[in-house]
Amino acid sequence: MSENIYIGVDLGGTAIKVGICNQEGELLHTYEGPTEKEKSSDAVIGNIEKYVRYIVEQSPYEWDQVVGVGAGVAGFTDVRAGVILMAPNINFQNVPIRAILEERLGKTIRVDNDANVAALGEAWSGAGKGITDCVCYTLGTGVGGGIIVNGHIYQGFSGLAGEIGHISVVPDLEAIKCGCGKMGCLETVSSATGIVRMAVEAVERGDHTSLSAIEKVSAKDIFDAAKAGDEVSIRIINRAAFYLGKSMAAVAATLNPERFIIGGGVSKAGDILFNEIRRVFAELTPEPLQRGVEIIPAKLGNDAGIVGAAGLLLR
Amino acid sequence: MSENIYIGVDLGGTAIKVGICNQEGELLHTYEGPTEKEKSSDAVIGNIEKYVRYIVEQSPYEWDQVVGVGAGVAGFTDVRAGVILMAPNINFQNVPIRAILEERLGKTIRVDNDANVAALGEAWSGAGKGITDCVCYTLGTGVGGGIIVNGHIYQGFSGLAGEIGHISVVPDLEAIKCGCGKMGCLETVSSATGIVRMAVEAVERGDHTSLSAIEKVSAKDIFDAAKAGDEVSIRIINRAAFYLGKSMAAVAATLNPERFIIGGGVSKAGDILFNEIRRVFAELTPEPLQRGVEIIPAKLGNDAGIVGAAGLLLR
Known part of the structure; x- marks a missing residue:
């Protein structure tokens, strides 16, 4: 060898x-x-x-x-x-x-x-194999990102390209402060932390949800409840997906990538999440910028x- | 020679x-x-x-x-x-x-x-001379853009990178339909066409403005009125600037460019426009992504x- x-x-x-x-x-x-x-x-x-x-x-x-x-x-x-x-x-x-x-x-x-x-x-050997330009989202505790241009990581001016979790997407009236100090960042609604926060708020508000029975709600609890038909959990995942789709529309108009690849714990929510992301992306993105563009789950996991x-x- | x-x-x-x-x-x-x-x-x-x-x-x-x-x-x-x-x-x-x-x-x-x-x-010999990564906005009839990565035009998957005029930035309740068929694109509020439309609407609404005296309002009329202190004109330019700044915050979080270069007829509005763009950009962009980043007028004109x-x- x-x-x-x-x-x-x-x-x-x-x-x-x-x-x-x-x-x-x-x-x-x-x-x-x-x-x-x-x-x-x-x-x-x-x-x-x-x-x-x-x-x-x-x-x-x-x-x-x-x-x-x-x-x-x-x-x-x-x-x-x-x-x-x-x-x-x-x-x-x-x-x-x-x-x-x-x-x-x-x-x-x-x-x-x-x-x-x-x-x-x-990009190298997972969901982006065979293509040269893609944008990856990692939906974990925060929302991380990486921009692949011509097969390489794009660093930007000070190495901060791909900080897509800090695109401001939530309208003022609903925006909360992000860890970065700014209002309405994608990370506040589409990270595991953001999803759990929305669930806790719903329970505290007294919304009718199966999550009320769980002592310490995790992102996985919310996905499981959504799959079992819990409407509050579905609404929360839809909201996370809505802003993901909105951010991808902005990224597509800027970079016109061939693929969006979504990984991290929150991507495990599956079709409920991906269907809504794709719907919103299609709604907000001019047709030529949608053509041939895919939004798919990451493949390599950890x-x-x-x-x-x-x-x-x-x- | x-x-x-x-x-x-x-x-x-x-x-x-x-x-x-x-x-x-x-x-x-x-x-x-x-x-x-x-x-x-x-x-x-x-x-x-x-x-x-x-x-x-x-x-x-x-x-x-x-x-x-x-x-x-x-x-x-x-x-x-x-x-x-x-x-x-x-x-x-x-x-x-x-x-x-x-x-x-x-x-x-x-x-x-x-x-x-x-x-x-x-990028080559104008406002981007000496740097390798910048994003250019051309504010004319529409809002055009170009992404310069490592000194070259970045084309994206289907040659449509830099369509930043079609980033959706206007909230639903205020959004109008863009020529591309989508709602709330930057182009609807920050192009010369968008600015003139807002002025015509203001006059029709009966807002108190010196623009009422002009038969066919042009973008330049609005800039002149704003410079002379007309509050409606200032408000219109501020609105165009607000969404430009918002779009730049999204682009900065994605690409982390060193400079934003703004050209085209609307950029002639000068400080009224640029000051508000910079204010909004600073408000929405995490501090590390702002550091050293400039928003400046184009230099080469036509x-x-x-x-x-x-x-x-x-x-």
């Missing part, structure tokens, strides 16, 4: 997930170990080194076949300098991870934030982060 | 404007002749050939120094194939202008639509089309 291999690292608060990908973005082997963020950034980077060496040793590949190592992390990164500026999850601040790992591993190192990396993973991190070496 | 020169053609309904640019995007010579669209597309292309050969003959440059000819036209173009699909202004439909002109001139030919070409002109067309050869 003399082919090149690419190593992806998903650097999370609890676990570091490492994977080996081939040239086509197929994930061939994975390994997972504790992050141990409570020790120090140096210890965490030591763990990355250890897990990377270990997964290659355990695989049928030789160290010489490793082209490089890419890492994705939740937080702010300086992609050009290869520095993690701030990643509260793992207590990193201004850590020049690229320089340190290049020294220790003797390989090319790349780093980017988790939303961009997940977008690249989907692996998108590892695959996309490996993809940083190629794209 | 042995330097390369680049020829730009602004193919309009009445006149064909031709210009010679150097490597830096400086416009060195211009020539203008009638389009004669009433004859045939072949006659129009014959005129382009004639004017291009004439301007080079009259200049201090040799034909061998001409790298190629770029053309911008209002309408739909297939950039890759070099075909003008539909340009009602000049009665062109499915005209393979690149193939025809390459045959006749023996030079590389490029074609793109007027909004993209104007954006490229501004020359942007010729310069950008020439720029198609380089970028």
Whole structure:
């Protein structure tokens, strides 16, 4: 086996997930170990080194076949300098991870934030396989995004392209304040946090819903209730979907991407969510900008982060 | 003089404007002749050939120094194939202008639509000189746009990137139908057409305004009245500016451009317009996405089309 291999690292608060990908973005082997963020950034980077060496040793590949190592992390990164500026999850601040790992591993190192990396993973070998221009939404605790232009992550002026969770979409009278300090961001209504908030408000208001019986409502509870026909839950998911569709219409008029790829926990709501997103997108987008454009679920699930991190070496 | 020169053609309904640019995007010579669209597309292309050969003959440059000819036209173009699909202004439909002109001139030919070409002109040697990523708005009869990514026009999936005039920004209760068939597009409130419509409505409603004395109100009348303190005119410009700022906040969250460049007739409204755009942009955009981002007037005026067309050869 003399082919090149690419190593992806998903650097999370609890676990570091490492994977080996081939040239086509197929994930061939994975390994997972504790992050141990409570020790120090140096210890965490030591763990990355250890897990990377270990997964290659355990695989049928030789160290010489490793082209490089890419890492994705939740937080702010300086992609050009290869520095993690701030990643509260793992207590990193201004850590020049690229320089340190290049020294220790003797390989090319790349780093980017988790939303961009997940977008690249989907674009490379997931729901965007075979196309060059797509926009990925990750609907989790917040709403993250990644813009893929000509097969590469588009960074923008200060590396903040793809902050689509902060498109202001909710009209003033209904808008609430977002974590970013602004009013009416998409994230306030279409993230798991936003959906749960709307459910809690409905229960507190005394709306008739099966959610009232649940002590601590989760996003999954709301999806399950909606699937069982609970009207309040359906209304909440429709509202999240409405603003997603509205934001996609704005993004389509700006970038005219071929596909919108939707991942993250909230995308698990399934057809109830996707049908309404597509309806609103069609309602607000001029016909030529809709033609041939698809809105589809992500495919790689949690692996998108590892695959996309490996993809940083190629794209 | 042995330097390369680049020829730009602004193919309009009445006149064909031709210009010679150097490597830096400086416009060195211009020539203008009638389009004669009433004859045939072949006659129009014959005129382009004639004017291009004439301007080079009259200049201090040799034909061998001409790298190629770029053309911008209002309408739909297939950039890759070099075909003008539909340009009602000049009665062109499915005209393979690149193939025809390459045959006749023996030079590389490029074609793109007027909004993209104007954006490229501004990016190359106008208000975007020295930067690589910007978004241009052209506020004329409609609202056109062009997205410049890494110094090049970004086309998107079907060549429709930059249709920012069709971002839906006006809330349902105030939205009117756009020419594209959708409700609440930016173009309905921030184009010259939209501004004049709001003025006519105000006069018809009996609002107290100096515009009542004018028989056929133009956008310039509204700017002049606003500068003289007419409150209705100021309100109208503020409304146009509000939705421009709102659309820019959405574009910034998506693309994180370094600059927004605003050209076209409506941009002549000056500070009244720009101050409100900047205020709204600041209100709706998370601070990190605002940092270092400028919203400034275009610089090249009507020359942007010729310069950008020439720029198609380089970028």
